[in-house]
Amino acid sequence: xxxxxxxxxxxxxxxDELINRTLKALKSFxxxxxxxxVDDGSSDNSIIKLLKHRKQDDRIKIVQLSRNxxxxxxxxxxxxxxxxxFVAMMxxxxxxxxxxxxxxxxxxxxxxxxxxxxxxxxxxxxxxxRRFLMKMFHKIFSKITRGSSIENVGNFSIFRxxxxxxxxxxxxxNRYLPGIxxxxxxxxxxxxFDRDERIAGSTKMSISKLISLALDALFSFSNLPLRTMxxxxxxxxxxxxxxxxxxxxxxxxxxxxxxxxxxLFFIFFFSSLQIMFxxxxxxxxxxIYKEVQNRPLFIIKHFHE
Ligand code: UDP
Ligand code: MG
Numbered sequence: 001x002x003x004x005x006x007x008x009x010x011x012x013x014x015x016d017e018l019i020n021r022t023l024k025a026l027k028s029f030x031x032x033x034x035x036x037x038v039d040d041g042s043s044d045n046s047i048i049k050l051l052k053h054r055k056q057d058d059r060i061k062i063v064q065l066s067r068n069x070x071x072x073x074x075x076x077x078x079x080x081x082x083x084x085x086f087v088a089m090m091x092x093x094x095x096x097x098x099x100x101x102x103x104x105x106x107x108x109x110x111x112x113x114x115x116x117x118x119x120x121x122x123x124x125x126x127x128x129x130r131r132f133l134m135k136m137f138h139k140i141f142s143k144i145t146r147g148s149s150i151e152n153v154g155n156f157s158i159f160r161x162x163x164x165x166x167x168x169x170x171x172x173x174n175r176y177l178p179g180i181x182x183x184x185x186x187x188x189x190x191x192x193f194d195r196d197e198r199i200a201g202s203t204k205m206s207i208s209k210l211i212s213l214a215l216d217a218l219f220s221f222s223n224l225p226l227r228t229m230x231x232x233x234x235x236x237x238x239x240x241x242x243x244x245x246x247x248x249x250x251x252x253x254x255x256x257x258x259x260x261x262x263x264l265f266f267i268f269f270f271s272s273l274q275i276m277f278x279x280x281x282x283x284x285x286x287x288i289y290k291e292v293q294n295r296p297l298f299i300i301k302h303f304h305e
């Protein structure tokens with residue numbers, strides 16, 4: 001059986017098309033699938049529409065969260081109830097074409113040794129700024145994780161049940177699932193696809209949500225920011241040693257009292273650098289704090305099984 005997990009947040013305008021198209025795309029599986037839709041605290045009529053579909057087709061299951069937790073948490077909630085031997089993740093706005101699930105599934109079972117098939121984007125249709133930011137993020141992320149295979153890869157994927165169990169062991173609060181799926185190992189392969197435009201409604205991932213997801217990903221999968229800070233600190237130390245020698249020599253040679261501009265320059269430069277580094281440390285402390293608090297990632301209000 002396949003469990004298809006789809007997170008939804010205020011998507012009432014596209015739910016009918018989403019479900020109809022997905023059911024059609026999964027036709028060849030007969031009754032051997034479940035669609036787990038996670039309502040991530042929608043404040044529109046999404047849940048009413050979902051329950052209507054649920055009534056007509058009991059292969060549709062609905063996980064209703066107690067509030068909006070963000071789509072990484074919503075996916076995770078869906079994974080916890082998935083019962084299939086195979087589990088797939090797909091965005092709910094039809095940017096990920098459901099027809100590809102069968103393609104990915106076939107590729108997955110064609111090799112007994114493959115555990116994960118993910119869909120890699122050949123192209124994406126997003127607004128310019130978003131596309132630029134996403135591209136930058138993927139470039140940096142694949143560099144720091146030394147895994148070029150993760151570039152242009154999102155949540156859209158299918159994997160075996162033990163991969164799902166492994167992903168759920170990762171209890172971190174700052175979650176970035178494509179990174180976790182990659183980190184968990186297993187043998188991975190991919191298909192290529194063109195990412196569609198959202199069919200209706202507007203994106204639920206504001207630029208600020210995107211940036212915070214990108215920071216979660218970077219901070220939780222790399223110590224690069226800390227390393228860079230250490231490196232800059234060393235360079236600064238070297239420069240100041242040269243400066244100190246220069247100051248002492250000037251003193252000895254009796255030409256000391258000058259250099260108002262250079263003094264101010266160094267004060268400005270190094271004090272802003274210090275503040276920046278403190279902010280960077282703050283980012284780590286904030287993330288550590290969130291992990292230590294150990295609050296639940298999500299709370300399920302109701303599972304319409
Ligand atoms: N989503 C969610 N909770 C959120 C934000 C988004 O469940 O807080 C869902 C959303 O309904 C969609 C998927 O996650 O099905 C991807 O979101 P979106 O399409 O808005 O993001 P983008 O594709 O623009 O990155
Ligand atoms: Mg989208």
